[in-house]
Structure formats: structure tokens, C-alpha cells
Amino acid sequence: MVDTRQRATALLVAGCFFMEMLDGTIVATAAPQMAASLATTPTSVGLVITVYLLTLAVLIPLSGWLTARYGARRIFLSAIALFTLASVGCALSGSLGMLVAMRVAQGAGGAMMVPVGRLLVLGTTARTDLPRIMAYIVWPGLLAPVVAPLLGGVLTTYATWHWIFLVNIPLGALAFAFARRLVTAGPTTAPPPLDLPGVLLGCTGLAALTWAAHLVAEPDSGWVTPAALAALALLVLAAAGRHLLRTAHPLVNLRTLDVVTFRASVSGGSLFWIVVGSMPFLLPLLFQEAFGWSAVKSGAVVLFVFVGNIGIKPATTPLLNRFGFRPLLLVSTVGLALAVAGCALLGATTPLPATAALVMLGGAARSLGLTCYSTIAFSDMAPERLRDANALSATANQLAGGLAVAVATVALRLGGALFDTPSGAYATAFCLLGAVCLAPAAGALRLRGDAGDAVRTRPGRPSRPASSNVTVSDSRKSE
Structure with a gap:
């Protein structure tokens, strides 16, 4: 069973994940106000988003080596402090150049914060507790892109753009305080040269x-x-x-992909992440541009994605234990494909409850799928390879998230080339993204029926000894 300390640590990492994901998306809503304040153009402000994502993509692969060299606790605390202080610097920026520099620092903190935090959680978790623990960690990645447009709109409308960064200060301070109490100085290794x-x-x-x-x-x-x-x-x-x-x-050990379940998580999970990340971008555009809805009405309906996330979450672990990964991955990938493609049938005259229900079903499918992919990734991974697998998994997830808007934009442009109406362009984009989601479904079909069973708990199954815990590799010196 998951003890109180493990649950608290998982929720701490979840909070850090929420901050990182939120800051990757919330800036877009404040671009016009930021441009006016900094005497530049909204297009130039796009650089503020891009450098943050660039820094995350570039530095996440280094997380494994830095953890081995300096210890997970030291890196985790330093990352939270850097992210929080950089948020203060972003809020105080008086020029675009300073804001970009602070966003690079913020991205550096985020690149270390979540992968190292996840490694801390995995390092003390028994395999059979993985589904429940990963369910805690996954939900912020689903929540942040959904609430970012609404939260950013509220902050920039009723306050100033500076508050999209200032909200990180109390969150970061709380995370740092809890991390100091919860995270102990675990073992480190003497890593090979970088x-x-x-x-x-x-x-x-x-x-x-x-x-x-x-x-x-x-x-x-x-x-x-x-x-x-x-x-x-x-x-x-x-x-x-x-x-x-x-x-x-190697900096990132690609040999970890020889584990079938991990390879399925990286390949299928990346495509799934791309489709998941595209929906909070496309749905508000559909509702506002094609349907003529207000930003508030659009944001309220998109929030039903999160309703679906929360609704399925309590059942995720029991479902995994009852049915296994292969059936649930098939249900979630095909379900998301149908929900995304179903958005092509929506119109301005579609009853609002029907639109909300479809969005909610898509949210349930994305939550179930991402929890399954995040959990099965480490189900069969040897303890001594966990750090390498965690770094590669985090890199793949970040890259997929960064590509999501680009893939959605390409799909929308292709739709615009085929149809003259906005509704036709969006319908094409949703169908193409639904087709993309069928690729991980095909990958799930190729999995064995017992894939990931090492982390499942079933009635009558003997409990695993403590030595089967997913632990960080033994070390030669302590931090």
C-alpha cells in the first residue's frame, strides 16, 4: 500500500508538474498585453513561449547525469528554487530581452524539477503501487493546458500580465518547504564523464x-x-x-528501448501525447472562430475535458488491476480517436450538453491512456536502468508536448487548403488527429496480454517482497 509519505511526495511532484506545464501554455493568453507593456509586437512575445520549451527540451536529457552526480534531493531543491526565482525575474522584467533570459532560467528549473522529482517517487515505490502513484503525477499534465487559457484570461483581464508569473511564488515556496521535509538525501553514484x-x-x-x-x-x-x-x-x-x-x-541510454513495455510507452505514448496536447489548442479556436462563442463560454466548455479527467481517475487503478494494460490502452486510444474525430461533427447548433459530453468523454480517454502509458513505462524496467529510462521517457514526453500545437496547426492548414469554410478546415483537422491516435492503438494490439503485470495487484496474488521495489541503483557514496 502507498504510505502517507509516498503519497505526499507524489502530490508534491504533481504540483511541480502543474507549474511547469502551466507556464508553457498560459503566456499565450497574455501576449497582446505583454507586447504593449514591453513596447514590442505580439509575434515577438511568441519567443517567450518558444525559449521556455526549447530550454526544457534541451536540458531534460541532462537530468539523469546531474542526478547521479549531485544527488536527487540537491537537484530537486535547486530546480524548485531556480524556477521560483526565475518566475520573480519574469514578473519584474522591463524589456523583452530580460524576459526571454528569465524564461530560459525558468525552463532550466523546470527541466530538472519534474524528471528528478518523478525519479524520487519511483525510487521508493513498490511495483504494485506504481499505478496509484503515477495516477497522482499524471493529472497536472492534463489539467494545466485546459485551465491555462481561462486562468490567463482572468489574470490579464482583472490584473496585469505580471500575475501569470507571480502566482508561481507561493506555489514554489510551498513546494520548496515540503520538499525539504519530505525528500531525504538518498544515495548517489560516481557517474562516468559527461x-x-x-x-x-x-x-x-x-x-x-x-x-x-x-x-x-x-x-x-x-x-x-x-x-x-x-x-x-x-x-x-x-x-x-x-x-x-x-x-x-551515453547521455541518454537508448538501449532501454529493448524493454518491450518501455518501448511501447515511449512510441505509442508520444503519439498519444501529441493528440492530447493538440485538443486544448484546437477546441477553443473551433468554439470561438467557427462557432462565434465568447472566450468565457469556450473556456467553460473546454473545462469539461478536466471533468472527464477527474471522473475516471478514481477508477483507473482498479481498472488496471482488473483488466490489465493491453485492454485499457486499446479502449483509451480508440476512445480518444473517436472522441477527437467526433468533434468534426460538432456545429454551432449542436446542443451544448452533447458538445460537453463529447469533450468530457475525450477527457476520460486521455486521462486513462496517459496513466497507463506512464505506468507501464517502468513496469518491467530493471532497477539499475531506472534513471536512464526516466530521462528518456521525460525527453520523449516533452518533445511530444512541444510538437502538439505544430501538428494541430499543420492539420488545420491542410483542412483549410481542402475547404473554404472554417468548419470544414476544423473537421479535417480533427479527423486527421483522430487517425494519428489509431497508431498507438495498433501498438497496443501488439502487446502481450500479460504486459505490465508486474505492477498489477489482483485478488489472491501473493505480494511481492520489498526487494522488488522500483529503486534507484545502488551507489558508492552518499550525498
């Missing part, structure tokens, strides 16, 4: 791909520059992958 070629190739490729996604999402960007940059990024990432598979001590 893989500098892996850093240069991997981080450059991730940065280029994230920047290409930003250019695609810009309404006035063409296709040539983003396509060329994306092609260059893929070439660099291919070179990085070749290096990481050949070197003895």
Missing part, C-alpha cells in the same frame, strides 16, 4: 526540432524554412541516435 558529443548532437537536434515546431505554429510562417529546419533536426537526431547506441556511457 557524454559531450551526445550533449551537442542530442540537444542541437531537439532544439532545432522544437524551433521548427514553433515556426510551423506561427500563422504567417511559410513552409520552406520550417521544413528545412525540421529536416536538419531529424538528420542531427539520427546522428545523435547512432552515437548514443555506440558509445559506452
Whole structure:
């Protein structure tokens, strides 16, 4: 059973995850006000969002090595402090240059905060407790993109844009205080030298791909520059992958992908994340541009995504224990595909309860799927490989989240090229995204029926000994 300390630590990491995800999306709602205050253009303010995502993508792969070198507690506390102080710096920024610099610092804190925090939780959790623990950690990633537009609109309407960063101060202070009490100084290892070629190739490729996604999402960007940059990024990432598979001590250990359940989580989970991340972007646009709804009405209906998230959450662990991962992954991926494609049938005259119900069902499917993918990732991973797997999983999740808006934008542009009406363009985009979600469904079909059973608890099943806990590898020195 999950004890009180484990639950509190998981909720602490969940709160940190919420802050990180919220700051990746909330700035968009304040762009016009920020541009006027800083004497620049709203398009230039887009850089504030992009550098944050860039920093996350580039630095997350380093989290595993830094944890081994300096200890998880030290890195986690430092990351929370850096994120909070950088939020203060963002609020005090008087120029675009200073704000961009503070966002880089904020991204650096976020890049260490969540992966290291998740490793802390995994390091003290028995395998059979993983479903419940991961359910705590996953929900902020589902909540933040949904509430960000509404929260950002309220803060910028009734206060100033500075408050979208100032809200992090009490949250960060509480997180730091609880982390000092909950997180103990665990063991560390003497890591091998930092893989500098892996850093240069991997981080450059991730940065280029994230920047290409930003250019695609810009309404006035063409296709040539983003396509060329994306092609260059893929070439660099291919070179990085070749290096990481050949070197003895890689920055990110791709060999962890030889575990079937982990590979299914990284591949299928990344595609699932892209579809999940695209919906909080497309739905408000559909409601406001195609239906002519107000921002408040649009935001209120989108919140039904979160209603679905919360509604299914108490049943997630019992369902996993009863049916296993393969059936639930099939239900969640196909369910999300149908819910997303079903949005193509919505219109301004569709009864509001029907629209809210469809959105809510999509929210339930996304919550169930992400919990399953996050849990099965570590179900069969050997303890000594946990740190490497955690770093790779966090990198893949961040990259998928960063690509979500770009993929949705491409789908919407393709729809606009086929149809002259906004409703036709959105319908096409939703159908294409629904088709994308069928790919992880196909991956789930290929899983064995007993995939991930190591973390399931079933009636009559003998409990696992304490030695089967998912623990961080043994060390040679303490922090």
C-alpha cells in the first residue's frame, strides 16, 4: 500500500508538474498585453513561449547525469528554487530581452524539477503501487493546458500580465518547504564523464526540432524554412541516435528501448501525447472562430475535458488491476480517436450538453491512456536502468508536448487548403488527429496480454517482497 509519505511526495511532484506545464501554455493568453507593456509586437512575445520549451527540451536529457552526480534531493531543491526565482525575474522584467533570459532560467528549473522529482517517487515505490502513484503525477499534465487559457484570461483581464508569473511564488515556496521535509538525501553514484558529443548532437537536434515546431505554429510562417529546419533536426537526431547506441556511457541510454513495455510507452505514448496536447489548442479556436462563442463560454466548455479527467481517475487503478494494460490502452486510444474525430461533427447548433459530453468523454480517454502509458513505462524496467529510462521517457514526453500545437496547426492548414469554410478546415483537422491516435492503438494490439503485470495487484496474488521495489541503483557514496 502507498504510505502517507509516498503519497505526499507524489502530490508534491504533481504540483511541480502543474507549474511547469502551466507556464508553457498560459503566456499565450497574455501576449497582446505583454507586447504593449514591453513596447514590442505580439509575434515577438511568441519567443517567450518558444525559449521556455526549447530550454526544457534541451536540458531534460541532462537530468539523469546531474542526478547521479549531485544527488536527487540537491537537484530537486535547486530546480524548485531556480524556477521560483526565475518566475520573480519574469514578473519584474522591463524589456523583452530580460524576459526571454528569465524564461530560459525558468525552463532550466523546470527541466530538472519534474524528471528528478518523478525519479524520487519511483525510487521508493513498490511495483504494485506504481499505478496509484503515477495516477497522482499524471493529472497536472492534463489539467494545466485546459485551465491555462481561462486562468490567463482572468489574470490579464482583472490584473496585469505580471500575475501569470507571480502566482508561481507561493506555489514554489510551498513546494520548496515540503520538499525539504519530505525528500531525504538518498544515495548517489560516481557517474562516468559527461557524454559531450551526445550533449551537442542530442540537444542541437531537439532544439532545432522544437524551433521548427514553433515556426510551423506561427500563422504567417511559410513552409520552406520550417521544413528545412525540421529536416536538419531529424538528420542531427539520427546522428545523435547512432552515437548514443555506440558509445559506452551515453547521455541518454537508448538501449532501454529493448524493454518491450518501455518501448511501447515511449512510441505509442508520444503519439498519444501529441493528440492530447493538440485538443486544448484546437477546441477553443473551433468554439470561438467557427462557432462565434465568447472566450468565457469556450473556456467553460473546454473545462469539461478536466471533468472527464477527474471522473475516471478514481477508477483507473482498479481498472488496471482488473483488466490489465493491453485492454485499457486499446479502449483509451480508440476512445480518444473517436472522441477527437467526433468533434468534426460538432456545429454551432449542436446542443451544448452533447458538445460537453463529447469533450468530457475525450477527457476520460486521455486521462486513462496517459496513466497507463506512464505506468507501464517502468513496469518491467530493471532497477539499475531506472534513471536512464526516466530521462528518456521525460525527453520523449516533452518533445511530444512541444510538437502538439505544430501538428494541430499543420492539420488545420491542410483542412483549410481542402475547404473554404472554417468548419470544414476544423473537421479535417480533427479527423486527421483522430487517425494519428489509431497508431498507438495498433501498438497496443501488439502487446502481450500479460504486459505490465508486474505492477498489477489482483485478488489472491501473493505480494511481492520489498526487494522488488522500483529503486534507484545502488551507489558508492552518499550525498
